[in-house]
Amino acid sequence: MxxxxxxxxxxxxxxxxxxxxxxxxxxxxxxxxxxxxxxxxxxxxxxxxxxxxxxxxxASKDELVAEYLRRLAAEAAVFWDGLEKAHPDDPRAQLRAWLKSVEDHVSDPGQRGCALANAAVELPDKDHPARCVIEQFKIAQRDRLIGLCRATGIAEPDLLADELFLLLEGARVCAQSLGPQGPASRLSRMGDALIASHLATV
Amino acid sequence: MxxxxxxxxxxxxxxxxxxxxxxxxxxxxxxxxxxxxxxxxxxxxxxxxxxxxxxxxxASKDELVAEYLRRLAAEAAVFWDGLEKAHPDDPRAQLRAWLKSVEDHVSDPGQRGCALANAAVELPDKDHPARCVIEQFKIAQRDRLIGLCRATGIAEPDLLADELFLLLEGARVCAQSLGPQGPASRLSRMGDALIASHLATV
DNA sequence: CTGGTATGTTACTGACCGGTAACATATATG
DNA sequence: CATATATGTTACCGGTCAGTAACATACCAG
Missing domain, CATH: 1.10.10.60 (Homeodomain-like)
Incomplete structure (x- = not known):
């Protein structure tokens, strides 16, 4: 054959x-x-x-760690692009879908927070090959948020974006100590209230 | 002599x-x-x-770790008590003082987030002697926040408390990846806006 | 078939880890 | 002075770690 x-x-x-x-x-x-x-x-x-x-x-375990984080960052980028395609020209729907997605993610008992943030905790050395991957990922995440908030027509898009950023970051780290039933479970509602509050002050 | x-x-x-x-x-x-x-x-x-x-x-390194975290939790309790004495019968002032304190803490370049939360990342084993210290600390932190929010006369004290909790937790973990100049630097302003927003809906 | 390339296997190095044994020293108290 | 207790010193144990050398095997292309 x-x-x-x-x-x-x-x-x-x-x-x-x-x-x-x-x-x-x-x-x-x-x-x-x-x-x-x-x-x-x-x-x-x-x-x-x-x-x-x-x-x-x-070449080393550290390089494998960097590759591990690089893939996660790439997957996150794909997810964001999917959100954009699912709600074209509707940044607020994208924001809400993202909030909901993180809330679902946090409610998974097997989850242990953001892998990138966890890696930053475990690898404090500034010259570790994984550090730049982490920083670039978080910068991209924040920029994406700022862009969505700006497109939504918020008066201070940076401020709302940072509030949402901290809220999401806090939800994922908090689920590790207080469990999925803790404060993180109402993430979606909190985010919506935040967005509405900023929209009211236009 | x-x-x-x-x-x-x-x-x-x-x-x-x-x-x-x-x-x-x-x-x-x-x-x-x-x-x-x-x-x-x-x-x-x-x-x-x-x-x-x-x-x-x-008895072991794990016990030393637990003691390390126990001391930090005790120091935090002392700090909270100090806030209460500094602003007696003024829960909102206590909240704002706490926000400002965490904002200052986050702006310190030598800081690396909440030691308890970091320990939870590094020690995922549920039966590690440090786990219960971490969980009890976070529960106490949240309860303290809820109490302050309730005393402030908020309509939904639990909701505001959890929002502030996530905001603070996010600020400390975020400072590790985006640095002290990142979103965490405006923490105080964000918290005040949150509190004001909840007070408006009484 | 042949030869190169990717993979598997085993054994090893040197360093570090958490934890312990045995013994020496100091110090304070009676 | 004598005794008990806390501390210092050295050496060691078994285990694990990241990383490598040498060699055997598979497989795929010409």
């Missing part, structure tokens, strides 16, 4: 190449147990491979 | 007993570098003592 194009896949459980399995496994372990709590050997084994293959794809 | 009471101290640089030095040193190192990043040997050496003495006072 002639070899077909490798694109064909019998089922959904195609075995990904080792690099993908390593990143996917590392993502789950890093997020659930913390970055410093997970060793490279455990990652390689859980990914169905070994340490040597891991180090053939990543 | 007869031995005087040991209470007399020639100057401010009295050498504290080893246990105090260990806790103080551990507090600084844990906060600055993260709990998992600091070894017991480094703590003992920086405290001017040794590992054996450390383990004569603390």
């Amino acid at each position: 002639k070899s077909a194009h490798p694109i064909e896949s019998k089922d959904e459980t195609v075995r990904q190449p080792p690099r993908e399995r390593i990143v996917a496994t590392a993502s789950e372990l890093f997020y659930r147990h913390g970055i410093r709590a997970v060793g490279v050997e455990a990652i390689a084994e859980a990914a169905g491979t070994n340490k040597m293959t891991l180090y053939r794809h990543f | 007869k031995s005087a009471h040991p209470i007399e101290s020639k100057d401010e640089t009295v050498r504290q007993p080893p246990r105090e030095r260990i806790v103080a040193t551990a507090s600084e190192l844990f906060y600055r570098h993260g709990i998992r990043a600091v070894g017991v040997e480094a703590i003992a050496e920086a405290a001017g003592t040794n590992k054996m003495t450390l383990y004569r006072h603390f």
